[in-house]
Amino acid sequence: MSAPALEFTAEEERRILRHGPWPPASRPDPSNRVSGKPAAIAFGRALFFDPRLSFSGAVSCATCHPPDRAWTDGLPRSRGPPSLFNLRFNRWFGWDGAQDTLWAQNLRPLLDGREMGVGPSGAARLVRSDRQLSCSYRRAFGVAPGADDAWIFVDLGKALAAFLETQVTGRTPFDDFRDALARNDAAGQARYPAAAVRGLRLFLGRGNCAFCHFGPTFTNGEFADAGVPHFIKPGRVDPGRHGGIRKLRRSPYTLLGRFNDDAQRSTAAKTRYVRLRQSNFGEFRVPGLRNVALTAPYMHAGSLETLADVARHYSTIDEERLHAGGERILRRLDLSAREQVDLVAFLKTLTEKTPLHEYVEKTGNALCR
Ligand code: HEC
Numbered sequence: 001m002s003a004p005a006l007e008f009t010a011e012e013e014r015r016i017l018r019h020g021p022w023p024p025a026s027r028p029d030p031s032n033r034v035s036g037k038p039a040a041i042a043f044g045r046a047l048f049f050d051p052r053l054s055f056s057g058a059v060s061c062a063t064c065h066p067p068d069r070a071w072t073d074g075l076p077r078s079r080g081p082p083s084l085f086n087l088r089f090n091r092w093f094g095w096d097g098a099q100d101t102l103w104a105q106n107l108r109p110l111l112d113g114r115e116m117g118v119g120p121s122g123a124a125r126l127v128r129s130d131r132q133l134s135c136s137y138r139r140a141f142g143v144a145p146g147a148d149d150a151w152i153f154v155d156l157g158k159a160l161a162a163f164l165e166t167q168v169t170g171r172t173p174f175d176d177f178r179d180a181l182a183r184n185d186a187a188g189q190a191r192y193p194a195a196a197v198r199g200l201r202l203f204l205g206r207g208n209c210a211f212c213h214f215g216p217t218f219t220n221g222e223f224a225d226a227g228v229p230h231f232i233k234p235g236r237v238d239p240g241r242h243g244g245i246r247k248l249r250r251s252p253y254t255l256l257g258r259f260n261d262d263a264q265r266s267t268a269a270k271t272r273y274v275r276l277r278q279s280n281f282g283e284f285r286v287p288g289l290r291n292v293a294l295t296a297p298y299m300h301a302g303s304l305e306t307l308a309d310v311a312r313h314y315s316t317i318d319e320e321r322l323h324a325g326g327e328r329i330l331r332r333l334d335l336s337a338r339e340q341v342d343l344v345a346f347l348k349t350l351t352e353k354t355p356l357h358e359y360v361e362k363t364g365n366a367l368c369r
């Protein structure tokens with residue numbers, strides 16, 4: 001059984017192989033001293049579901065990021081809470097990249113009065129006064145909560161980060177195909193649907209999608225203008241990355257600040273050298289595409305409902321509106337209806353077969369009761 005659709009050029013094969021293997025190797029985050037520690041993971045998981053971290057006492061992280069909906073709220077026209085998968089591989093956090101660590105990103109809703117807004121002193125008071133929280137804190141960090149509110153507050157972000165780092169997506173049909181290609185296993189390759197092979201070719205070739213959606217996570221980790229309107233309301237635009245860099249510079253919670261647990265600042269180079277450029281205006285973080293079929297609606301403000309809408313968007317993009325300083329990576333693709341269907345068929349093969357991640361509590365004895 002020879003399937004001509006499966007004959008790839010050496011260049012195509014090289015490009016496909018770059019999107020794996022999965023999962024990639026990873027190590028603890030040096031800026032977070034409890035990264036990877038089981039007691040911190042258990043504490044972070046409990047905090048994620050705890051509404052006492054909101055000033056109203058009614059909102060938890062899980063209110064907007066419910067685990068049974070791939071951590072996103074799934075509501076049309078939402079502000080688009082992103083899914084919380086594969087964050088440990090990110091360099092920047094938030095659509096605008098205003099945070100340079102996962103722990104700092106977790107503090108943002110706790111600081112924002114429109115989200116949870118408990119703030120540093122409210123959070124520290126709660127942890128010190130609640131027997132169960134202070135006991136879990138001690139197990140996670142090895143010491144009782146101290147007198148410095150700001151440190152206790154940041155430590156909550158770090159425990160939450162230890163938990164969210166465990167949320168790595170499982171293997172997908174694409175990964176099986178990619179690995180079959182790597183070991184020259186024709187039968188293994190033949191199991192991958194023909195429509196997905198055609199969609200993959202478009203993704204790597206004429207569509208140039210992999211320029212930005214690169215590597216095992218399907219993102220280069222940086223920012224781009226994908227031609228999505230960024231009006232918040234008439235006359236007000238979301239500055240995207242431009243605003244994110246300005247926030248990053250003002251924030252005390254970055255890799256350059258006093259809360260980084262890594263004295264060498266070994267992961268801080270990108271933060272140190274980030275430069276504000278006019279072309280950052282209207283740029284948003286390139287999202288990873290694993291499990292993308294589970295996380296509708298799409299784009300930073302949830303403006304596209306389905307993957308078919310996304311395929312149509314790239315097919316009919318208005319090149320005049322892109323203000324990517326002369327790079328011209330995105331072009332109007334004019335894909336046929338069938339090509340759009342193929343592209344979506346490929347994107348659907350990025351859905352995990354069996355989740356690797358566990359959010360339900362298994363490590364009961366790591367927590368205090
Ligand atoms: C009121 C709704 C709401 C609540 C509550 C909320 N979030 Fe979010 N979350 C969002 C939205 C919206 C975004 C996207 C913000 C942006 O980047 O512009 C987001 C982004 C994130 C991200 C960034 C993901 C990425 O891809 O960069 C993380 C991590 C996150 N939230 C974790 C949490 C944690 C932990 C909590 C609880 C402490 C929490 N969120 C509470 C709505 C919420």
Ligand code: HEC
Pocket residue numbers: 203207208209210211212213223224225226228284285286287289292295297298299300301307310311314329330343347
């Ligand atoms: C120039 C870089 C770039 C290229 C090329 C590119 N994308 Fe994107 N992609 C982005 C950015 C940036 C976003 C987020 C845009 C926003 O929210 O405003 C995005 C969003 C997406 C999303 C939505 C993901 C989500 O979670 O909301 C999908 C799906 C997607 N792209 C698929 C593709 C496909 C398929 C192609 C090729 C036809 C492609 N992209 C080409 C940068 C790019």
